[in-house]
Amino acid sequence: MKELLWLVPALPFLGALTLIIAGGNLKRGAVPFVGAGSVGLSALVSLLIGIDFLSGSQAPFEQHLWTWFDVDGFAPQVALYLDSLSLVFIFVITFVGFLIHVYSAEFMHDDEGYARFFTFLNLFVGSMLMLVLANNLVLLYLGWEGVGLCSYLLIGFWYQEEKNGYAARKAFIITRVGDTAMAIGLFMLFRTFATLNIQDILSQAPGVWQVGSEAAVAVGLLLLGGAVGKSAQLPLQSWLPDAMAGPSPVSALIHAATMVTAGVYLISRMFTIFELAPVAQMWVGIIGALTLLISGFSALTQYDLKRILAYSTISQIGYMFLALGVGAFSSAIFHFMIHAFFKALLFLGAGAVILLLHHEHDIFRMGGLRKKLPVIYWTFLIGAGSLAALPFVTGGFYSKDQILWFAYAGEKGNMWFLVAAMAGAFITALYTFRMVFVTFFGTEKTHVAHHAGKAMTIPLVVLAILSTVGGFIELPHTMGHIQLFSDYLKPVLPAISLKDGIESSEWIIQLIAGGLSLSGVYIAYYLYVQSPKTVDRIKISISALHGYWFSGWGFDDLYNFLFVKPFLWLSRANKADVVDKAYDGVVVSTDYFHRGFAWTQSGIMRWYMMGIVIGTILVVTLSLIYY
């Protein structure tokens, strides 16, 4: 079964190729069969491989397809590497991706670019699979850039509107900043190890670099730069909220299965480097903690349903980075998986609400949808509960609780991480249920046009189930102590080591975390259902801060001021191009001399004779003087 591994990325690529070649001629009904079918088959293949892998020895499996190129001993292979880490990723990518494809079949049905949309989606999934299955960093980088390209194409999918094109370019350019850092990191790795094969690097690194050596820290920070760009973390997070310009299924795909989790994958895949560079790893945690806080505050103030979810994604990936930063790699991957389920669910639910309300994005113009759209309401509520980490019944509780615990109890954890994560958990619950209460409770403000079909509701139900049961495969010590997930990842990612004698306090942290998320829900209920006037009062009393949060802490303005304005000024100042001046000078002087010499060719013979006479006198005089 494992020999079929190549089919997993090949099928979506094949689907994309079919749609590129035949897309225009295919019947409308056939497009989703190719688009969703290819990813569905890929999901099926990865399920079979997964069963084979789990029932077997769980030893890593490498499939060598061909040598990509061979230059002076540097020969990256097109080879796939399957271990428990990449298996989790291909499972999530193909399954969540498949559900999103099915959903898109109905969601995008009336769109002109139906075939184009599925082409890009397939390409997106294929690139992401390439990224997580690559056995060397060059192939990984290919997938990495492929994902970036597809995100550009999909965010700007409705390209007739100028602001969508702008958002697409913004996403592309900002992630490119991180990619440049990552590329430099790869060059440094190659110079040290003379190979970019991931497993070779990981096995050689401890022998070459001391713990905390400068080279390891530099490489770690550069890789972190790449991860920060792709995963929309501080300070490169500002592209993600604008990426909401794309259709909702795209947002679901970017936020749940592909793209933003690439950074988490990269760091956990290269974990040895980060273990050798404690400074870099500490920065992973600090960036995660800061990001989860600032984007949480921004999410509190948004009124566009999709922007709230966008900021929540940044915040949740901040949690994953925090977990990676304290060395709780399996917790990060666990949270990634649960997050993929509930965030895809939330985005698909939000997309359905927006579509059924004639593209209304403002949650304050929704309201009262609880009765009108029961399926969407209940599934959205389950997703929101998971995002807010409601105790015991949701998957999100178990995955986030683990991160909270390790943020404090892990050897690299500390009190500050815990406080940030706790505050983040409270804010998460608050903004999540603010969104739920405003959207689904109260009075109906916009009429529901029609109801969602089966292709849209079934993925929602499946994802709702997954985001609930998914959490029960890993239960904390205090409740059942099931460790299926971390045991499963143990061969690849090291288990976290705890501080001494701390285990007894785990229940306190769980209690506080549960209490915080419940109080967040209650405060949201109090503010947005019971006494909405209080909110307005608070809003007015902190209006400056509110505006600041609303604009994402002013990062856009800052970058506008720091980079965009100087760049525009420079390009305006240099409109005539300084370099061109030298070449212009050649032209001007040639022209000048041309005019001068042409003037001497007057055609009047007496002038020529005069010239000859003067020349002769000059030559004779000079020769008399110098000889």
Added chain:
Amino acid sequence: MNTIPVEAGLILAGILFMLGLISVLVRRNIIFMLISVEIMLNAAGLAFITAGAKWMQADGQIMFIFILTMAAAEVSVGLALILQIYHQLKTLDGDAANKMKG
């Protein structure tokens, strides 16, 4: 025998040469320009003769014979050109033949 000093011959040759040159430059009638060129040639010939007399050499006179031959050839070519210019331009003004200005 009373000889004329070399300087006098050379000064005469120089004056003749300058007269020819100046009239070539200032005259516009091409026939006069041709005549002026002849004067310059003869000035050069006089300079050769004077030099040959000074050093008692026959070379100067031989050179003058060459110059005479050359002048005859030059006049024939020059007169032919003048005829052609007159045919083409219906004038003897040398400045009118300025069709080849750059």
